[in-house]
Amino acid sequence: MPWSAGSGGGERGTPTLTVTLRAGEATMTLVPVAAEAGLPTPPVARADIVPPTGAVPAPVAAAPAPTGPGRFLREGEFDVPPRPLEDITPVYPDAAVDLRLRGRVELEVRVDRDGRVVEARVLSARPVEIFDASALRAVRQARFAPAKVRGEPVGSVLRAIIEYEAP
Numbered sequence: 001m002p003w004s005a006g007s008g009g010g011e012r013g014t015p016t017l018t019v020t021l022r023a024g025e026a027t028m029t030l031v032p033v034a035a036e037a038g039l040p041t042p043p044v045a046r047a048d049i050v051p052p053t054g055a056v057p058a059p060v061a062a063a064p065a066p067t068g069p070g071r072f073l074r075e076g077e078f079d080v081p082p083r084p085l086e087d088i089t090p091v092y093p094d095a096a097v098d099l100r101l102r103g104r105v106e107l108e109v110r111v112d113r114d115g116r117v118v119e120a121r122v123l124s125a126r127p128v129e130i131f132d133a134s135a136l137r138a139v140r141q142a143r144f145a146p147a148k149v150r151g152e153p154v155g156s157v158l159r160a161i162i163e164y165e166a167p
Contacts, residue, residue, distance in 0.1 A: 015074075015075045015081050015082075015156075015158045015159070016158065016159045016160070016161060017084070017088075017109070017158055017159070017160040017161070018160075018161045018162075018163070019088050019089075019090065019138070019160070019161070019162045019163070020162075020163045020165065070155075071154070071155055072110050072111075072155040072156055072157045073147060073149070073154050073155065073156050073157070074156070074157050077149070078147040078148060078149050078154055078156060079148055079149055079150060079151075080147060080148040081147055081156070081158075082111045082115070082144040082145060082146055082147045082156050082158060083144060083145050084142050084143070084144055084145075085115070085142075085143045085144060085145055086142070086143065088138050088139065088142045088160075088162075089138065090131075090134045090135055090137070090138035090162055090164070091134050091137070091138070092134070092164060092167060093130065093131060093133075093134050095130070096130055096131065096164065096166075097166070097167060100166035101127065101130060101164070101166060102163075102164060102165050102166055103125070103126055103127055103130055103131040103163070103164040104124075104125070104126050104131075104161065104162070104163045104164070105122060105124075105125045105131050105132055105134075105135035105161070105162045105164075106122070106123040106124045106125070106159065106160070106161050107120050107121065107122055107123060107135060107136065107139055107159065107160040107161075107162070108120070108121050108123055108157065108158075108159055108160075109139055109157070109158050109159070109160050110155065110156075110157055111144045111146060111147070111155065111156050111157075111158065112146070112155045113146050113153040113154050113155050114146065114153070115143050115144040115145055115146045115153075116143065116144075117139060117140050117141075117142055117144070118155075120136055120139045120140050120160075122135070122136065123159070131162070131164050134162075134164075135160075135162040138162065139160050139162075
């Protein structure tokens with residue numbers, strides 16, 4: 001299931017989790033965040049880089065990690081993205097197997113600082129309502145290593161895309 005920067009259909013800056021289900025097997029791989037959107041990797045500010053003029057930059061105080069149970073960060077607000085601890089394997093609905101249907105469900109998922117999915121909702125689905133319940137069930141059962149800011153776990157929002165291909 002590739003991770004990448006959300007662009008099409010989701011709010012910009014939301015990491016995307018994609019699961020492809022083929023004949024009962026889900027595939028997973030990790031992809032650099034800027035790759036999907038074709039964006040250059042943003043520059044990283046580092047305290048140990050000295051400007052070309054030879055001047056030493058003034059020390060900058062680090063902002064405290066965003067906290068609070070109701071705060072869910074998006075890409076760019078955390079240092080480490082959330083990642084699934086196990087494969088996410090949705091069940092291919094029997095009715096869809098009989099008809100050999102292909103489908104795609106896009107979800108918005110909120111993962112709390114403990115790695116639990118606390119909310120998941122369908123953003124779009126093709127065909128409508130055929131694969132929705134299966135996709136929601138699979139994502140809601142998943143556990144994640146939470147996103148982190150300066151080593152501290154934080155809540156995050158990600159976009160999950162589950163694609164179903166006829167077995």
